[in-house]
Amino acid sequence: MSGRLTREAVLDETLKLAADHGFEAVSLRAVARRLQVTPMALYRHVGDKQGLLDGLVERLLDELPVPDTSMPWTERLQALLAAMRTLARRHPDAFFILLRRPATTPAALRRRDAVYSALADAGVPSTSIPRAERLLSTFVLGFAASEAGGRFTATRRELDEDLVIVGGMLPSLIALVAAAETTDDGRVLQGGS
Amino acid sequence: MSGRLTREAVLDETLKLAADHGFEAVSLRAVARRLQVTPMALYRHVGDKQGLLDGLVERLLDELPVPDTSMPWTERLQALLAAMRTLARRHPDAFFILLRRPATTPAALRRRDAVYSALADAGVPSTSIPRAERLLSTFVLGFAASEAGGRFTATRRELDEDLVIVGGMLPSLIALVAAAETTDDGRVLQGGS
């Protein structure tokens, strides 16, 4: 509010702007206007436009509950999935940024580690865990982005059911990935067609 | 080139611009400049900015080979997957648009129908086909967008292997979706956590 500008203050105001007028209204100039500061003042604190968006997404991920490790692994994964979907509804465009950036920020890593530990508890061999997480997060991000972006023509009820079905399939899916991995002898087929 | 402006000429030039300077260089003004025309002249032919992008994506989808129905269904699905991935490499940003728009254009519908018929040949009951296609395309678009957008930290080789594994899992996956559907008695669980 008063005194010196900080990275925190910039991201707080960015979050408010996104909540008020949506993600697409986020611009360096608009944030600067709300802070009563010149656009160039922001560069020192968040870098450039991409830095501002990264900071915003990091804040949103921080709001996601990370399920307690005392819960069964299936419930933990389903809780993470539900949390992502809630986020997708409130901030649809956040997922398009997540699809463009590797999980390197603290909040993203915490979330990924939660998936890793759930997969370990599910009995996935450690060598298969990164692959299983990659395939899982690809589906989850793709689903959230599709729903938020308006790609699906199905009803909300059908989409809810999609996730219930996928949730129920999780143990089988994970077993399939683990099995494929151990079967694989190192030769990689090229999808030549 | 000469004579009157047409929708085709506008999209041709847009495609060239995207090929030369990338998707993010596509703007109404830039396309108009190349056509030696005022920006406003484009509105009559492609609508607004979103219309221009939709037209561009439609053109790109049209380039994708649609596998012959004489091939086994597994190969057809894998061919579609490989084609999408090739597109992802040449035009990474196209997928972020596909994630935002329902498949309503002719080229998109042709591609979706190819998946439908492959799933039918796979023995998926007709009531389950839309769901199976939805889940499959969610994964495929999510994977292509993740790879193109730079989300993955895995090597190209590991990602190739991911798709080989998923390709090999297809029959089991499809069986799982079909089974879940018939088991379901209509009650939808809410992921309440």
Place this chain on the structure above:
DNA sequence: ACCTGAACACCGTTCAAGT
């Protein structure tokens, strides 16, 4: 019907300058 000209209300970013 189809295209132009001028204008409006924005963008991100650089660079030199102030304190």
Place this chain on the structure above:
DNA sequence: ACCTGAACACCGTTCAAGT
């Protein structure tokens, strides 16, 4: 170290006018 002012090179879109 931190912020400002002015400028550069862009955007999408509307509206009235020309042919």
